[in-house]
Structures are given as structure tokens and as C-alpha cells.
Amino acid sequence: MVIAIVLTVFVLTMLLVTSGRDPGIVPRNTRPPVPDTVEPGQSPPLRLPRFKEVTINGLTVKVKYCDTCMLYRPPRCSHCSICDNCVDRFDHHCPWVGQCIGLRNYRFYFMFVSSATLLCIYIFAFCWVYAIKIKNSEHTSIWGALIKTPASIALIIYSFICVWFVGGLTVFHLYLISTNQSTYENFRYRYDRTVNPYDRGIIENFKEVFWGSIPPSKNDFRAVVERESETMHRSFGGGFVNSNVEKTPSDVEMGDMKAKWDIGSGRVDQYDQTGQPMWSSWELASGLGDSNQTVDGQDRQ
Incomplete structure (x- = not known):
């Protein structure tokens, strides 16, 4: 026992x-x-x-x-x-x-x-x-x-x-x-x-x-979190989207959506299951989503 x-x-x-x-x-x-x-x-x-x-x-x-x-x-x-x-x-x-x-x-x-x-x-x-x-x-x-x-x-x-x-x-x-x-x-x-x-x-x-030494934590979980200004990035989907990084089609997870890769503009256009176009993360990050755009003959809000 x-x-x-x-x-x-x-x-x-x-x-x-x-x-x-x-x-x-x-x-x-x-x-x-x-x-x-x-x-x-x-x-x-x-x-x-x-x-x-x-x-x-x-x-x-x-x-x-x-x-x-x-x-x-x-x-x-x-x-x-x-x-x-x-x-x-x-x-x-x-x-x-x-x-x-x-x-x-x-x-x-x-x-x-x-x-x-x-x-x-x-x-x-x-x-x-x-x-x-x-x-x-x-x-x-x-x-x-x-x-x-x-x-x-x-x-x-x-x-x-x-x-x-x-x-x-x-x-x-x-x-x-x-x-x-x-x-x-x-x-x-x-x-x-x-x-x-x-x-x-x-x-x-x-x-x-x-037997190797364990490095100290890089985080201070008791520290006071300061509010930061969103000047370099924009919040999207609960995280931060950075528009300054090269994107490749294999890096974009689309789930059940269909993706179209525009090589000329480096943009991924997303379409839902009904075939309607949706805003891409690149457009949302760069601020293009604030204006109306026409894609494939359709107006997008």
C-alpha cells in the first residue's frame, strides 16, 4: 500500500x-x-x-x-x-x-x-x-x-x-x-x-x-497588458493578419471554400459553397475591404 x-x-x-x-x-x-x-x-x-x-x-x-x-x-x-x-x-x-x-x-x-x-x-x-x-x-x-x-x-x-x-x-x-x-x-x-x-x-x-537545463519562461504572466495601437496590422478573425508576408496557395487554409490564386496581384479570392465571392484575408489586411469592388461581374461589399 x-x-x-x-x-x-x-x-x-x-x-x-x-x-x-x-x-x-x-x-x-x-x-x-x-x-x-x-x-x-x-x-x-x-x-x-x-x-x-x-x-x-x-x-x-x-x-x-x-x-x-x-x-x-x-x-x-x-x-x-x-x-x-x-x-x-x-x-x-x-x-x-x-x-x-x-x-x-x-x-x-x-x-x-x-x-x-x-x-x-x-x-x-x-x-x-x-x-x-x-x-x-x-x-x-x-x-x-x-x-x-x-x-x-x-x-x-x-x-x-x-x-x-x-x-x-x-x-x-x-x-x-x-x-x-x-x-x-x-x-x-x-x-x-x-x-x-x-x-x-x-x-x-x-x-x-x-539532465539538460530547462530555460526560463519568456513570459511574465503576471505583467499588466498594455493596449497597443493598431497601426501596423488590423484585427481579423480573433488574430492579427500581416499583409507584408509572401503568400503561397499552399499556405492558405480554405476549409470547404474554393480558392482562386491571382498570381499578378498576389491575392486569394475566396468563394463560399453557393459560388458567391468573399473577401480574402489579403484584402481585409490591406484595407481594400473598405470600398466596393467588382469581381467576375459581381459587386462585392
């Missing part, structure tokens, strides 16, 4: 630490960045490149510009669509924990799932030990002993089901740690055809996760 209680407290503690810790949120910019090639006093270009190249361990890695956060994401950073934040070394968003798993809480997440696996195995095994003791003391069958302890039956079934989930996660993340990958990178087959620039060998990869 002492071991079971200690394991349970440890599992709950790791769960709270994982869910309550800043996973590595990258603070947003209030305006688009100035390109490195712009000299002092020179006006910035009309459009920023969608990607930048950085060198990691001698290999070139592309980093992408985030329209929502208005910054070039650090290597291995991705924007979580649920939390609506860029997270450093983004692994995945865990709905059971209610938090993103990233650079600052991945260690505790693995300790949570691995300790939960040990707890399930421990409970499953000692429920059978308890049933066997009843069988030997009362000289009955194993099924007769289980009937005398219905709590053991419930715990055996529950722990058997749970161990497949947390145990599978533990084995999968052991593989990810040994190859220095994240779940996001693995699911996108990021390093199937290229060399992983972050892989330093199994021992060094494990040391990086469990």
Missing part, C-alpha cells in the same frame, strides 16, 4: 506540473519584424519572405514565418491551433493534460506517462497476488477467490485497459527521445529523407531531455 500511495502521489504531481507549467510559449510581436538586410534609414520591403534559412549543427534548416504571432519561429517551434501560441520544440497538444507539450514540460510529461504505466502494472500485478493469497488460504479456485474480492476484479480490468494507453505512449516516447524527435516531427515524416540535425546519439539524447 505504501508503494501504491507513493506512486499515485508522484503521478498526480507530474500531471499537475505538466499541465500548469509554461511549455515554452514564444511571445508574440506587436508588429512584423524588420528584415536583416534592411539598413538603417532604409524602408523595409513590401513583402517578407515566407521562410528563412538557419544553420543547425552544420545543416541548413528552414524556419517559417508565423502570421498570427508575427515572428519567424525558432527551429522546432510550431504554432498550436488549440492554444493559439507558438511553442518552442512543440511536441503535441495533449487533451488529457489540457496543455501543449514543449521544451519546458516535455520531461515532466514523460515522467507522468511512464510513472502512470508503472502504477498500472503494479496494481494489476498485486491484485493477482492478493487473489492468489485468498485462493491458498481458503483452498478455493482462482475464480472463487476473485469473487470474494470484487474490488480486485475492477482494478484488474481498469489497470489492464489503461496500461495499453500509457504504456504505448511510454514506449513511443522512448523511441522519440532516443532519436531526438518530437511527435510533430515524427508524424510529418520530417527526417525520413533527410538527416536529423538534432540527433547526437542515444546517450546524449537522453541526457539532453533528463
Whole structure:
């Protein structure tokens, strides 16, 4: 009972630490960045490149510009669509924990799932030990002993089901740690055809996760939020749309809408399911949506 209680407290503690810790949120910019090639006093270009190249361990890695956060994401950073934040070394968003798993809480997440696996195995095994003791003391069958302890039956079934989930996660993340990958990178087959620039060998990869220093949070969640003037961007759809970034058709998510790409103007015209044209995000960001336009013979408001 002492071991079971200690394991349970440890599992709950790791769960709270994982869910309550800043996973590595990258603070947003209030305006688009100035390109490195712009000299002092020179006006910035009309459009920023969608990607930048950085060198990691001698290999070139592309980093992408985030329209929502208005910054070039650090290597291995991705924007979580649920939390609506860029997270450093983004692994995945865990709905059971209610938090993103990233650079600052991945260690505790693995300790949570691995300790939960040990707890399930421990409970499953000692429920059978308890049933066997009843069988030997009362000289009955194993099924007769289980009937005398219905709590053991419930715990055996529950722990058997749970161990497949947390145990599978533990084995999968052991593989990810040994190859220095994240779940996001693995699911996108990021390093199937290229060399992983972050892989330093199994021992060094494990040391990086469990013994490496955790960087401090880049956010002050107790700070007073100041109201900013919307001079460089315009609010649209709950976020900020930046019109100074190169757009490609593959970067525009349309859902069930149809998209038409105008190469000459760099504009995406959206059409709903009835065939009626809608304002594109480029037009809304650049202020063209304030006047009436005629497209394909139709007036648009």
C-alpha cells in the first residue's frame, strides 16, 4: 500500500506540473519584424519572405514565418491551433493534460506517462497476488477467490485497459527521445529523407531531455497588458493578419471554400459553397475591404 500511495502521489504531481507549467510559449510581436538586410534609414520591403534559412549543427534548416504571432519561429517551434501560441520544440497538444507539450514540460510529461504505466502494472500485478493469497488460504479456485474480492476484479480490468494507453505512449516516447524527435516531427515524416540535425546519439539524447537545463519562461504572466495601437496590422478573425508576408496557395487554409490564386496581384479570392465571392484575408489586411469592388461581374461589399 505504501508503494501504491507513493506512486499515485508522484503521478498526480507530474500531471499537475505538466499541465500548469509554461511549455515554452514564444511571445508574440506587436508588429512584423524588420528584415536583416534592411539598413538603417532604409524602408523595409513590401513583402517578407515566407521562410528563412538557419544553420543547425552544420545543416541548413528552414524556419517559417508565423502570421498570427508575427515572428519567424525558432527551429522546432510550431504554432498550436488549440492554444493559439507558438511553442518552442512543440511536441503535441495533449487533451488529457489540457496543455501543449514543449521544451519546458516535455520531461515532466514523460515522467507522468511512464510513472502512470508503472502504477498500472503494479496494481494489476498485486491484485493477482492478493487473489492468489485468498485462493491458498481458503483452498478455493482462482475464480472463487476473485469473487470474494470484487474490488480486485475492477482494478484488474481498469489497470489492464489503461496500461495499453500509457504504456504505448511510454514506449513511443522512448523511441522519440532516443532519436531526438518530437511527435510533430515524427508524424510529418520530417527526417525520413533527410538527416536529423538534432540527433547526437542515444546517450546524449537522453541526457539532453533528463539532465539538460530547462530555460526560463519568456513570459511574465503576471505583467499588466498594455493596449497597443493598431497601426501596423488590423484585427481579423480573433488574430492579427500581416499583409507584408509572401503568400503561397499552399499556405492558405480554405476549409470547404474554393480558392482562386491571382498570381499578378498576389491575392486569394475566396468563394463560399453557393459560388458567391468573399473577401480574402489579403484584402481585409490591406484595407481594400473598405470600398466596393467588382469581381467576375459581381459587386462585392
